[in-house]
Amino acid sequence: MTDSHGIVTIDTGFHRPAFDAAYLIVEQGRAAYVDCGTQHSVPALLAALQAQGLGPEHVDWLILTHVHLDHAGGAGALMRRLPNARLAVHPRGAPHMIDPSRLIAGATAVYGAEEIARSYGEILPVAAERVVAAGDGHRIDLAGRSLLCLDTPGHARHHLCLWDERSRSWFTGDTFGLSYREFDSARGAFAIPTSTPVQFEPEALQASIRKLLAYEPQTMRLTHYGPVGDVARLADDLIAQIDAMVALARAADGHPDRHARLVASLGELYVARAAAHGSAMDAAQVLALLAVDIELNAQGLEVWLGRH
Incomplete structure (x- = not known):
């Protein structure tokens, strides 16, 4: 589903239909993903990009609202398919993207290794030089389109929301x-x-x-699930x-x-x-x-x- 602001809502396929969304922002032939689901979601993410007439080389950013696995479990796998992209994440979450061992250990302790593989796939690291710690007030430039990161604790201490002035909408993760x-x-x-x-x-x-x-938003773009007014x-x-x-x-x-x-x-x-x-x-x-x-x-x- 693509709207008039160049924003595509992508069903990542996690858990059940219309449960877990990622977003693709397209601006002047460049693109950014907001959240990415799991490793199993990567084909759907790339298909959404192709449907916009773009390829992996046109993606500049993967922006994570936080590092819980339904939002970020596929980040390492997706980044390996995006040669020019950087990953933006809350400063508290950045170490877990570079070294996801604690994320894997915590999830495995709760769900077991078999369930982790089934639901999330392989959780891969992201090279440190490709990770940007996006603190409160950090701005991301997408082909001239300014995206503002705001520190939004409550659900998690490593949570940010992303403000898009163009569409007057927040990408809210779970906040x-x-x-x-x-x-x-x-x-x-x-x-x-x-x-x-x-x-x-x-x-x-x-x-x-x-x-x-x-910020007087017109739309909230939730991970679970989709844009709401x-x-x-x-x-x-x-x-x-x-x-x-x-x-x-x-x-x-x-x-x-x-x-x-x-x-x-x-x-x-x-x-x-x-x-x-x-x-x-x-x-x-x-x-x-x-x-x-x-x-x-x-x-x-x-x-x-x-x-x-």
Whole structure:
């Protein structure tokens, strides 16, 4: 899907259709990818480039919102196909792209080597001289098109969002939550915050969302999944849900079966909000679609509780 601003939404094929997006920005015959999915996503990324009449030699940048494997697992493999590209990533994430051994070890400990190979493929390093640490306020030039990197912690401390003035849109990674198209209703898109098991910081995430709003964006381009409008409403919904999630975590703290209680209460929260949004899905369908996200959010809230 290509829009009038030269931005292509690419389904990376990770997990299921319309779950994991990467983006291709085309400007004056030059190109940049934003996020890249896994090693298995590389053929789809290159096919999207070819559909624009371009080849790998026309790509100047691969820009990563953060280094979680559904966003960056294929970076090393893709960069080996792009002879002229540099990789831009948050300064905290840069070492993990140059030496991904800690990423691999952490994911393997959780999922096992067989599942890592099946879901993510081989996670390859990127040569240090091709990696650019993009701190807060760093600007990337794509054939005269300025792309601004903003430090946006909350989901992860190595997270950046990318502002494109031309389209008045943010490439948000996971900072602006997730919005699966199955939830769309007459009211438009529906979004929920997305956590990580280790670095979820509710107040920082709310602050990051407000930083994005200050630019008066017209569109948010999410990894999960695709571009969404009605930005102010979705931002209010996300900020309110973060407060609700924190309240549920505090209520579950000290309970002998804290994790199960938190999973159940998060499910109830999202089912109620989906119904209020006018979703056509019933409660069972909502819970099935969000099962992995509910589990991750519960884990993230529990780790946050442990730190506080």
